Amino acid sequence: MKKRLFLVLLCLVFAFGALSGCRGLTKGFGGGKEENTNEISVLIDNKDKTFFEAMIKEFEEEHAPYTVNAIWTAGDDIQSTQAQKIATGTAPDVIVGGDMYTEVYRRNLYDLTELIERDAEEVAIDDIVPGIMENLKDSEGRTVFMPRFFNISLLYYNKALFDADKDALLKAGITPAPEGTPEDKLHYPHENWTIEDYFKAGGVLTKSKNDVYSQWGSSTVGGWWGEWLIHLRQAGSDFMNDEGYVTFNTDEAKAAMQIWFDKAYGNEELGRPKISVAPGQADLGGFQSGKTAMEYGGHTASWARFDQIEGLEWGVTVLPTGLERRDGAEFSIEGYGIYKESKNVEGAWEFIKFMTGTEGIQKGVDAGFLAIRESAYESIEDAEKKEKTALAMEAIDPNGKYGTYAMTLPKYEYFSELANGIAEKWISLIIANDSSRVSIDEACSRIEKECNDYIELNYK
């Protein structure tokens, strides 16, 4: 009898679990606590804790009675934690996202358009660097994020390593620097470089003895799309077409992947020396170690870290022109949006205005973030920092000197899954240093087929 009773109890709880899949109960768990409509919750990368703590303190002083519930989270976990919170009905009021997340968080975000218009003076959209706001709209044209920071792929170089090989670099047959370039900068990378110049310089700057490398010409970014996607786009193609399918089994993609391979192994036929680390070789600590002459693509978030490294004199310019064009540098924007069911839209909006407004961005720039507002740029006093910032700002301006150099990531919600999961698998096997290596043709063909099968299976 007791056994039967216990069994019934088990079944009841099991059924309760199954039936509670219905949304109402899920919400109930999250919404159980007493709501404080003056509290604004937001996930914040704990590596920037010092900066944000100061900002939050100032916000709370200036905007009483609002308080900020900062949910400190490791940078890599912010998106997954945020998604879990949305699913369990405990979504933060302020959603961290950006260009790529306009579709990932589709219908979870509040339309900021009216708020921006209402507080136009405070928001000062015209002060934001051109090229940013358009990328923070979702597919229905609603502005769902306000920008705080951006990244644009550039070519970073170590001045000391370039100086040490100045003569060899000038003799390597690299495209001459633009007219008017000072004598002492003729051997540095410049805007007229092509991908072949990058290889030539990388070859000069790669040092080895008995197959032991003491210096690399360039770093290689594996494990994500940051580098190969640029080669692909610069070859005149792209990862996804307008219908949302993957295009990779093309001549352009194969030529782009050849560049990827040649960096690690060289290519006598095309006159490309080995310039970068292959699997199984020591990367010598990457660009910041001072033993790698160039970083292809990189991240503007690294600027502050580079500046803190004693003896690392670094310069930056736009990426070399690829096989067909220069356009294709990855352009990403980090921003803040409001959860659509937030009980504290006004508070969240105040916080967003504070963080992304002229003063907030100014303080961010002082803390090492890149300026996304003209006013913040104008206030930079350090001439070199100002010059580098100007380059990044110009690089993302579609009406500027470099035109459509900057390209945001495809906004399909499954882009990341396909690029990092399926494509990355085969791309890593192209440069494998053992029997698992696959040919470029096979990798391109498998990427296209597997990705499109997967899209058909799950998204169409």
Next chain:
Amino acid sequence: MQQKIFLKRSTRKTIWFYIFILPSILGFLAFVVYPVGRSLYLSFTDMQLTRPDEMKWVGLKNYLALFSGKDPFFWQALKNTFIYAVCNIVGTLALGLLSAMLLNVRVKGQNIFRTIFYVPSLLPAVATAIMFRWVFDPTNGIINTILRAIGISNPPIWLEGASTALLTLIIISLYAFGGKMIIFLTGLNGINRSYYEAAEIDGAGYWYKFVKITLPLLSPIIFYNTIMGTIGALQVFTEGFVVSGAGPGNSTLFYVLRLYNLAYQEPYRLGQASAMAWVLFVIIGAITAVYFIFSKYFVFYENEGK
């Protein structure tokens, strides 16, 4: 005037019994039975973490998608996990049994040796995993440094090679054979010495005694270790997550790691991940059932006198 209520001693005992087990029962219901029921429901929906409002019933779609042959992650993860599981189970059983037999020999400092062999099993899996990442580093790791020192100029690149990464994780997993060793030791201690003495009188050698006495009498222990090892190995996660990150080329993408990525990385498909969990449950259940069916042919229970 208050009237005292007297309960029978047995009733009082029963009430106390339920009071004491209540926390455990409540925990079991809340953290095991309820989530299991909920995951079963979710496996029939298209639940995405970022869009809970749009969740709808999709029937068997998630299950059919996994077996459609169009999901390259699922099959690769399944294959990797099975290879890992087979090698891990065989390897840890062999090492556990071998070390137990060695440590069962009465020598001075026997307990110290037993402790030394068992300690690795007590180390946190993540700490061990990170340690081995350094040990197997192709350029600076101690393994390749030794291999180069003895004249192997091109040693394997271990975790950085798609053809060697899974093997490396299998080798790492063998490190924690101590748990099985302890159970084997207990089993060996339980074997009556008189069997060996009788065999020795009949002139039986070491190998004969091992095959005809030790193995049959240890078979229930081997059976137990095999079942527990299978269940654990098929749920392998830490090594793939911490040491290799499923790479290179998804060569160390394990089933549970894929399940985790599917649920908690973009695009947060919790519904399909739940279906994967239930498929794994069925796989483990089926394998365990097969073990039990065939156990009558190779598991010897002394008291059954077979």
